[in-house]
Every structure is written in C-alpha cells, then in structure tokens.
Amino acid sequence: MGKLKDIPKIDRPRERFLEKGPDALSKSELLAILIGSGIKGKNVKQLSEQIIRKFGDKFLDITVDDLLEISGIGEAKALQIVSALALVRRFYEGLGPKDNIVLSAQDAVSLTSDIRDKKKEYLVCLYLNARNVLLKKEVISIGILDKSIIHPREIFGPAVELRAAGVVLLHNHPSGDVTPSKQDVEVINKILEAGKIMGVNVIDFIIVSENDIHSIFIDIQTSESKTTHYVSDGVQNSLFDLLEAERPKYEINGERIQENYFYIPQVKKNHIQLQNRRYIGSKHKLIEWIFSIITKECEKGNSFADIFAGTGVVSAVAARHFDEIILNDFLHSNYAIYHAFFGSGEWDRDKINNIIKDYNNIDSGGLEDNYFSEYFGGKYFSKSSSKIIGFVRENIEENKNNLTSKEYYILIASLLYSIDKIANTVGHYDAYFKKDHIEDGFFMKPIDPIEVKKVTIYREDTNLLAKQIKADVVYIDPPYNSRQYSRFYHVLETLTKWDKPKLHGTALKPDPENMSDYCRVQAKDRLAELIRDLNAKYLVVSYNNTYDSKSNSSKNKITLQEIEKILERKGKTKVFEKDYRHFNAGNTNFNNHKEYLFVTKVDHE
Ligand SMILES: C[S@@+](CC[C@H](N)C(=O)[O-])C[C@H]1O[C@@H](n2cnc3c(N)ncnc32)[C@H](O)[C@@H]1O
Known part of the structure; x- marks a missing residue:
C-alpha cells in the first residue's frame, strides 16, 4: 500500500511538518497527513493531490458521498476528512472579527492562505490597529511586482482612512522560491520610505509560496531602512520579533539589588575566552547581578551545579566561589567546550599553539572540496574558509591518537569559537545572509582554559540528571521560548560530532536531535x-x-507566576528583578524587558 513511509524521506509531509510546522506544507501535503495511506498504484501523496485538484475551492464543502467517488477513499477515510472540516468550521463560526489578531508572520500568512498557490503574483495588505486587530485585507496588485506600478498611495490611502497603526504586506512567488527578488527589494524600500513619512508602521513584508514562507527582516534601529536578504527554512524571525514586548500582565514584585559583585573576565592576548561567543541567553552581561544575589542570599557552600549551562559563563564565575562545579548541557558542542575550558587532564600549550599555527598557514587553493565546504561553502562561510574549516576538523579527528583528550577538546573548541567570528549570520544558524560575496578570513585562535578545583561535566537531559546529582546551589537557566538551541546551533553540532550526516533544507540542518x-x-x-x-x-x-512578546517563537513558555508557585513547594522563595536589554536578532531594544532571578532556600525535614 502507498503509505507516507514509501515517499522518499525528504518529501515526507510528516517529517516536514515536524521540522518546519504546518505553514511549510501544501494543502495536499496536509491532507496526506490526515489520510495516512494510499492504495496499490496510488500513493497517499497522489491521492491527496487528486482530491485537492478535483474539489479546489469547494474543498471546505466536500461531503462523504463526494469523497466516496474517488478510488482509494473508503467510508472511514471520507468520514475522517469530513469530520475534520466540520470541526474546523465549528470553531471558526464562533470567532468574530475581534479574533483576527495578527501577532506573528504565521497569523498573517493564515489570513492570506488563498494567495499561496496562485499562478499570478499578488500583493496583499493587512491593515491593523494598534492592538494588531485586522481592520481590513486588501489586494493591492495582481501581476509582476514593480516599483513603477505600485504606488504607496494604494497602500497608505486605505491606512489613513482606516486609521490603521500598521500594515503587513504579503506577496506570493508562484515559482516556489521565496527569496526576495530585486524588484521586491525596490518595492519594499519604497513602501518603507512612504510608511515613515505617513507615520504608519510597516510591520512586515512576507513572501509566500505554496510550501514556504520568507519574512523579511527590517532593521528598525537604523534611521535608514534597510532590508536584509536572509535565507532560512520555513517561517523565520520577522519584524514581529523586533517589536517591543508588552509589559507582562503579571507584574511580579521583584526585589531590586544593590550590585556589589565585580566580575573581571580573564583576558589573555591572542587567546579566546569562554565568554567570547555569540549565544542566545548567555548570562555574561548579567553575571555581576546574578552573583551579587547568590553571594548575598546563599550561605557559603562547596558545590555549584549549572544544569542548563549554555556558554558556561556562570560556572566560570562560580568556580571562584565553590570548590566543586557541575556543568551540564545536552548540546555536543557545549560539552566539547566545557571539556576544553574546564576539563581536567594533561595538555601542552606549545603543542596546541604549533598545531594552530600550522592550520593558519593552510592555503585553501590547494584544498579539495570536503563535507563542510560542500554543504556550507558560499552560505554560512565563504567557499575558501569552509574548505579550511572542513580540512582542519578532519585533521583533528585523524590526529586524535596523538592528542590527549583535553588537547582534542581544546582544538575542537578553538575551531568552534573561531568560526563564530566569521559566520555569515546574525549569531545563530537558523539562517544565513544571502550575499554575492562572503568575506574570507578564517583565522584560528586557541582558547584559554580555566582553572577549576573539581569539575564534573555531563551531556544529559536535565530532568534525568536531576535524579543523579547533589549540590549546595543549583542554577537553573532553561530556554524561555520555543526556539530550540539544537536547531539554532546545528552547524556547531555538526562540526563537533563530525559524523557527516545528510543535511536538509535551505538552512542545512541535520535530523532533529x-x-x-x-x-x-x-x-x-x-x-x-x-x-x-x-x-x-x-x-x-x-x-x-518576554512571555507577552508578539512573536510566537519568542513568547515565554512558563509564566513568572507559575515558576514562583513551583518553587514555593520546595521552600521560601525570593524574587529579584533587573531591567535588561534583551538579545533579539541582534537589533532590538525591548524597553520593558526584565530579567528575574528566583532564589529558593530549600526546606529540609
Ligand atoms: C538559556 S540557555 C543557558 C544559558 C547559560 N546560562 C549561559 O549563560 O550561557 C539554555 C541552555 O539549556 C540547554 N538545554 C535546553 N533544554 C535542555 C535539556 N532538556 N537538557 C539539557 N540541556 C538543555 C540548551 O542547549 C541551552 O544551552
């Protein structure tokens, strides 16, 4: 029988759904998931394509009898489809216009899903009020997008009439390639200029195709509007992410703290320090505040566990106060970095320096293409740099027997930190800039290990680890939103593991892990x-x-109130707050952004 599993992996709708979400799938792919299996001679994809083709715009009114006319659809499957449609209709009937709130690129796309598979190019404008409620949806043009044809009046005329606070523009590419064209960029720039003059916020410009979405980043911090060609899979961060986060409904009564902790990072010329990397959620800039609180609130103890350690910067400071440090993070790259910086074991500084010196003398002209350059060359790195990176990584592996474990990890970590300096990204690997020319400039520097009295390093799921460890102070810094670290830093993971998996999609990610x-x-x-x-x-x-953030992907998963409640079960909990400028695609100032630190003194019977 033609089941979903018979479709080549890359085309399987379920896999794509899990990887990129429902908006990345065509109607027939979504239907294929619902149907599950085909029949002999007609796989599930062909069957669902046939249904979509046959009923077209009438799909929502389909009956069981209509479906039974299709060979391959029996009563059970027909009922499944018709019930799903009835269920969706039932929910939609209950919705009024007040529910048409556009808080993300996904919301905007779902309001204009009709243009995704059009054969002609459409430009559609959504007019929103100050609370992002949809006031009107208007087709601005049909046919090739051209700045000489699109007049800002057509967009901003209705905006003034409706007293709209913002507009979201959506444009379809029938070719399927959602990369912005030269014409798109010209039109966007013209619209942005006009929006500035008219005082109407151009919230986003989203390019859609049947299977893909591309939301254009706009740097709202520069006075000169600029669009960035940004290449990624499926839905990515958009200007919604750059909008100011709203004040949380739950205002927690956080104690403010007089900071009295002075953190002096290690500085050794020509060496890379632990904090010298771009990492979402790194607490490097908050470290003085965090340790002012820890040293004041927690009685002196011996051991400190950093169980979502990320960069490890919190552990590096903890190592000055505690004799024993436990570090844990489930990313392979972080695990290698902890071994390099904190790990015990013999290593020879001159040997490392000489190896790195040799690596820096490599001429990419003499190198063949390799796994790394074939996938990432001309995308995340220049072709030449990526050839050297792939060569160096292979060489470290080949030389493993001549290196101590600490030396092996020092070389891996030095490579990981060095590539971060030249990556053609905003700091993570969900996407890369589309450029004709990417600067070369790979130059490897050694990392500078940290002295720690006693350290234990884990690469475990935190919830499993919690049952195995014991420490005086456990620091818990989980991810706050739906952005998966393993997907954001997949290039570092691939380079560390070096098992050379097949990579998928525009962003070249491995299978999820x-x-x-x-x-x-x-x-x-x-x-x-x-x-x-x-x-x-x-x-x-x-x-x-940030749990009130307008972008779905940056909305918090747990409220402050819930955290406080969970901690109170364990003991008396104090809350501290700090105003903070938050990382957001490198650009935004979240005016209302606050960091919180909860400290619980655990009750012991
Ligand atoms: C907010 S970051 C921590 C940042 C860190 N405190 C710092 O200063 O760099 C969260 C980290 O938790 C890790 N993580 C997420 N879920 C995890 C899990 N279930 N088990 C282990 N690590 C996890 C992520 O890889 C990420 O590095």
Whole structure:
C-alpha cells in the first residue's frame, strides 16, 4: 500500500511538518497527513493531490458521498476528512472579527492562505490597529511586482482612512522560491520610505509560496531602512520579533539589588575566552547581578551545579566561589567546550599553539572540496574558509591518537569559537545572509582554559540528571521560548560530532536531535518535575518577562507566576528583578524587558 513511509524521506509531509510546522506544507501535503495511506498504484501523496485538484475551492464543502467517488477513499477515510472540516468550521463560526489578531508572520500568512498557490503574483495588505486587530485585507496588485506600478498611495490611502497603526504586506512567488527578488527589494524600500513619512508602521513584508514562507527582516534601529536578504527554512524571525514586548500582565514584585559583585573576565592576548561567543541567553552581561544575589542570599557552600549551562559563563564565575562545579548541557558542542575550558587532564600549550599555527598557514587553493565546504561553502562561510574549516576538523579527528583528550577538546573548541567570528549570520544558524560575496578570513585562535578545583561535566537531559546529582546551589537557566538551541546551533553540532550526516533544507540542518521540552507546551510540567527531583540547599532560577512578546517563537513558555508557585513547594522563595536589554536578532531594544532571578532556600525535614 502507498503509505507516507514509501515517499522518499525528504518529501515526507510528516517529517516536514515536524521540522518546519504546518505553514511549510501544501494543502495536499496536509491532507496526506490526515489520510495516512494510499492504495496499490496510488500513493497517499497522489491521492491527496487528486482530491485537492478535483474539489479546489469547494474543498471546505466536500461531503462523504463526494469523497466516496474517488478510488482509494473508503467510508472511514471520507468520514475522517469530513469530520475534520466540520470541526474546523465549528470553531471558526464562533470567532468574530475581534479574533483576527495578527501577532506573528504565521497569523498573517493564515489570513492570506488563498494567495499561496496562485499562478499570478499578488500583493496583499493587512491593515491593523494598534492592538494588531485586522481592520481590513486588501489586494493591492495582481501581476509582476514593480516599483513603477505600485504606488504607496494604494497602500497608505486605505491606512489613513482606516486609521490603521500598521500594515503587513504579503506577496506570493508562484515559482516556489521565496527569496526576495530585486524588484521586491525596490518595492519594499519604497513602501518603507512612504510608511515613515505617513507615520504608519510597516510591520512586515512576507513572501509566500505554496510550501514556504520568507519574512523579511527590517532593521528598525537604523534611521535608514534597510532590508536584509536572509535565507532560512520555513517561517523565520520577522519584524514581529523586533517589536517591543508588552509589559507582562503579571507584574511580579521583584526585589531590586544593590550590585556589589565585580566580575573581571580573564583576558589573555591572542587567546579566546569562554565568554567570547555569540549565544542566545548567555548570562555574561548579567553575571555581576546574578552573583551579587547568590553571594548575598546563599550561605557559603562547596558545590555549584549549572544544569542548563549554555556558554558556561556562570560556572566560570562560580568556580571562584565553590570548590566543586557541575556543568551540564545536552548540546555536543557545549560539552566539547566545557571539556576544553574546564576539563581536567594533561595538555601542552606549545603543542596546541604549533598545531594552530600550522592550520593558519593552510592555503585553501590547494584544498579539495570536503563535507563542510560542500554543504556550507558560499552560505554560512565563504567557499575558501569552509574548505579550511572542513580540512582542519578532519585533521583533528585523524590526529586524535596523538592528542590527549583535553588537547582534542581544546582544538575542537578553538575551531568552534573561531568560526563564530566569521559566520555569515546574525549569531545563530537558523539562517544565513544571502550575499554575492562572503568575506574570507578564517583565522584560528586557541582558547584559554580555566582553572577549576573539581569539575564534573555531563551531556544529559536535565530532568534525568536531576535524579543523579547533589549540590549546595543549583542554577537553573532553561530556554524561555520555543526556539530550540539544537536547531539554532546545528552547524556547531555538526562540526563537533563530525559524523557527516545528510543535511536538509535551505538552512542545512541535520535530523532533529536534542529537542527540548522546555521549548514546548510541556515546559511548565518539566520544570515542576525538575524542581521536585533536585537535591540542593538553594535553587536559583533565571527567567525573563518576554512571555507577552508578539512573536510566537519568542513568547515565554512558563509564566513568572507559575515558576514562583513551583518553587514555593520546595521552600521560601525570593524574587529579584533587573531591567535588561534583551538579545533579539541582534537589533532590538525591548524597553520593558526584565530579567528575574528566583532564589529558593530549600526546606529540609
Ligand atoms: C538559556 S540557555 C543557558 C544559558 C547559560 N546560562 C549561559 O549563560 O550561557 C539554555 C541552555 O539549556 C540547554 N538545554 C535546553 N533544554 C535542555 C535539556 N532538556 N537538557 C539539557 N540541556 C538543555 C540548551 O542547549 C541551552 O544551552
């Protein structure tokens, strides 16, 4: 029977759904998931394509009898489809215009799904009020987009009439390629200029095709509007992410703290320090505040566990106060970095410096293409740099027997930090800039290891680890939103593991691994289990207040109130707050952004 599993993996709708979400799938692919299997001689994809073709715009009114006319659809499948349609209709009937709130690129796309498979180019404008409620949807033009044809009046005329606070523009590419064309960029620039003059916020410009969405980043911080060609899979961050986060409905009464902790980072010329990397959620800039609180609130203890350690910067400072440090993160790249910086074991500084010196003398002209350059060359890195990176990584592996374990990890970490300096990205690998020319400039520097009295390093799921460890202070800094770290830093993961998997999509990601429940709806339950299982004298939890963010992907998964409630079960909890400028695609100032630190003194019977 023609089942979904018979379709080549890359084309399988279920896989694509899990990887990119429903908006990345065509109507027939979504239907294929619902139907599940085909019949002999007609696989499920062909069957669903046939249904979509046959009923077209009448699909929503389809009956069981209509479906039974199609060979391959029996009564059970027909009922499945018709019930799903009836269910969706039932929910939609209950919705009024007040529910048409556009808070994300996905919301905008779902309001204009009719243009996704049009054969002609459409430009559609959504007019929104100050609370992002849809006031009107208007087709601005049909036919090739051209700046000489599109007049801003057509967009901003209705905006003035409707007193709209913002507009979202959507444009379809019938070719299927959602990369902005030269004409698109010219039109966007013209619209942005006009929006500025008219005082109407151009919230986003989204290019859609049947299977893909591309939301254009606009740098609202520069006075000169600029569009960035940004290439990624499916839905990516958009200007929604750059909008100011709203003040949380739940204002937590956080104690403010007089900072009295002075953090002096290590500085050794020509060496890379632990904090010298771009990492979402790094607490490097908050470290003085965090340790002002920890040193004031937690009685002196011996051991400190950093169980969502990320960059490890919190552990690096903890190592000055505690004799024993436990570090954990489930990413392979972070695990290698911890071994390099904190790990015990012999290593020879001159040997490392000489190896790195040799790597820096490599001429890419003499190198063949390799795994790394074939996938990432001309995308995340220049062709020449990527050839050297792939060569160096291979060489470290081939030389493994001549290196101690610490030396091996020092070389890997030095490579990971060095590539971060030249990556053609905003700092993570969900997307890369589309450029004709990417600067070369690969230059490897050695990392500078840190002295720690006693360290244990894990690469475990935190909830499993919680049952195994014990520490005086456990620091808990989970992801706050649905952005998966393993997907954001997949290039570092691929380079560390070096098992050379097949990579998929525009962003060239491997099959999913280490997908965190803290980025999903289960986050609250996982945190409750984690807190319940941890054996510590003090629990210190970091979280921020972006849960009212307008972008779905940057909305918080757990509210501050929920965290406080979970912690109170374990002991008396104090909350500290700090105003903070938050990372957001490198650009935004979240005026209302606050960081919170919860400190719980655990009750012991
Ligand atoms: C907010 S970051 C931590 C940042 C860190 N405190 C710093 O200063 O760099 C969260 C980290 O948790 C890791 N993580 C997420 N879910 C995890 C899980 N279930 N088990 C282990 N690590 C996890 C991610 O890989 C990420 O590095």
